[in-house]
Amino acid sequence: MITYRDRLRDVLLEGVPVKWNKKCIKYVETQEGIWVFFEDGTQEFCNILVCADGLILQVIRKQKLPELQIVNYGITHVGADISIPKHLMDKANKIHGNVLARKTLGTKGDSTFMMTRLIPIKQEQNDEKNEPHYRATLVYSYPSELDNVESEKVKVDDNDPSSVIEHVKRLIRTLRPDCTLTNLLLELWDLAPKTIPNDPIKFPFKTYNPIQRRMMRDIDPMSIKSWSSSRVVLLGDAAHSMSPILGLGANNAIQDADKLSQALLKYSDDNISFIEEYEKEMLKRTSADVLKSRNVTFMTSTPLGPFGVIIRDNILKVINVMINFYSFADNLIFKN
Numbered sequence: 660m661i662t663y664r665d666r667l668r669d670v671l672l673e674g675v676p677v678k679w680n681k682k683c684i685k686y687v688e689t690q691e692g693i694w695v696f697f698e699d700g701t702q703e704f705c706n707i708l709v710c711a712d713g714l715i716l717q718v719i720r721k722q723k724l725p726e727l728q729i730v731n732y733g734i735t736h737v738g739a740d741i742s743i744p745k746h747l748m749d750k751a752n753k754i755h756g757n758v759l760a761r762k763t764l765g766t767k768g769d770s771t772f773m774m775t776r777l778i779p780i781k782q783e784q785n786d787e788k789n790e791p792h793y794r795a796t797l798v799y800s801y802p803s804e805l806d807n808v809e810s811e812k813v814k815v816d817d818n819d820p821s822s823v824i825e826h827v828k829r830l831i832r833t834l835r836p837d838c839t840l841t842n843l844l845l846e847l848w849d850l851a852p853k854t855i856p857n858d859p860i861k862f863p864f865k866t867y868n869p870i871q872r873r874m875m876r877d878i879d880p881m882s883i884k885s886w887s888s889s890r891v892v893l894l895g896d897a898a899h900s901m902s903p904i905l906g907l908g909a910n911n912a913i914q915d916a917d918k919l920s921q922a923l924l925k926y927s928d929d930n931i932s933f934i935e936e937y938e939k940e941m942l943k944r945t946s947a948d949v950l951k952s953r954n955v956t957f958m959t960s961t962p963l964g965p966f967g968v969i970i971r972d973n974i975l976k977v978i979n980v981m982i983n984f985y986s987f988a989d990n991l992i993f994k995n
Contacts, residue, residue: 663794664909665866683718686891693890707926707934708891709919711912714876714900723891726883730953732902734768734875734960736800737827739851740864742780745791747850750843751775764971767834768962771844772798780863794864797847798903799827800960801834803874820870821853877901877953881946888935894919899945902952904959911945 682698686708693708710719720727743751751773755761761773779791806815815826828848835841851870856862878900880886880893895912902908918940922933963971 663796665864665868669865683712685722686719688890706890706928707923707931709894710891710897711894713896714878717897719891720893720897723889723893724883724886727878727880728882729876729878729900732875732877732953732956732960733803734800734956735803735806735872736798736875736903737823737870737872738796738798738868739824739848739870740862740868741795741797741847741850741852742792742863743775743795743847743850745779745793747843747846748775748793750839751847754840754843763840764959765834766963766968767802768960769799769801769830769834770959771831772800773847792863795847797851799831799844799848800875801830802960802962805830806872815872817871820851820855823870823872824848824851824853826872875902875956877949879946879949880942886938886942888931888938890931890934892919892934892937898941899949901945901949902956904956905948905952907948907952911948914944915941 681701683695684698685696687694687696692704692706694702694704695708696702708719710723712719714729751761757777759775759777761771761775763771765771773795775793775795777793779793814822816822828845831841831844831848835844852862852867855869856867878896878898880899894915896908898915899911900908901911919937922937925933958971961967
């Protein structure tokens with residue numbers, strides 16, 4: 660199942676009171692509970708503090724587990740949400756087939772990914788030609804060292820989406836051969852909003868994710884010798900950020916939330932052993948996925964010569980056959 664996290668977030672936040680723009684700067688744990696302090700000078704008292712602030716905002720994680728390190732892959736990726744007209748969707752389907760997710764691997768360490776919806780965006784939000792449009796997410800990954808290559812034509816500013824888009828297009832032209840797929844990729848990236856969108860026709864989505872370069876990094880929660888359980892609990896990327904290549908990060912975060920919510924049902928003021936049980940299961944499950952995602956990322960991002968490309972292509976063909984076999988077997992089991 661594929662879902663957009665902004666829509667999932669909207670659903671999860673229904674009926675939940677949220678205070679925005681409250682930046683946490685530290686916490687103090689006492690025998691009774693936890694005092695949480697914010698940048699605006701306010702403070703709150705709670706029994707349990709759940710840290711779900713992701714990879715970048717690491718205030719609570721650094722205070723709880725300062726020895727937990729972030730691993731930098733040396734890979735940069737850029738993502739963008741776009742609205743694709745049907746004629747371009749038809750071109751993509753002709754190359755890849757009528758599938759939800761499309762990934763291509765280059766020979767110089769770069770890769771592309773496109774995730775689409777097969778259901779068109781509402782007709783009244785399309786242009787005057789009334790051509791159906793489809794929502795898609797584009798991702799382009801490449802070796803970070805290429806960001807250091809000076810270009811007289813493109814000066815990249817992560818606060819300027821248009822410069823990031825031009826940077827991506829320049830890399831695609833440089834790293835990919837001149838072919839139909841390359842031309843399609845350039846056309847698709849031309850659809851990315853070059854300024855913060857305010858036109859619901861050209862960008863008919865509620866949430867705009869800034870088009871910026873982001874370093875691909877992860878956190879292995881079992882890379883430290885001991886994990887001390889307390890009233891402060893880490894969840895999702897705050898505990899086990901991982902490469903997005905296999906799509907396991909969001910899945911694990913959702914599992915974290917489910918396991919932790921079940922554990923919270925056992926809460927009592929003088930017993931927090933349920934937190935230790937949750938963390939034990941979470942650490943074992945997520946550490947394996949962090950390392951698996953890391954290995955696949957490095958395998959698919961390594962520059963290859965002609966012989967290496969042949970080996971990689973054959974490995975991927977075998978994997979594809981295995982996936983199709985297991986899918987066929989599952990369908991037979993559930994059908995019967």
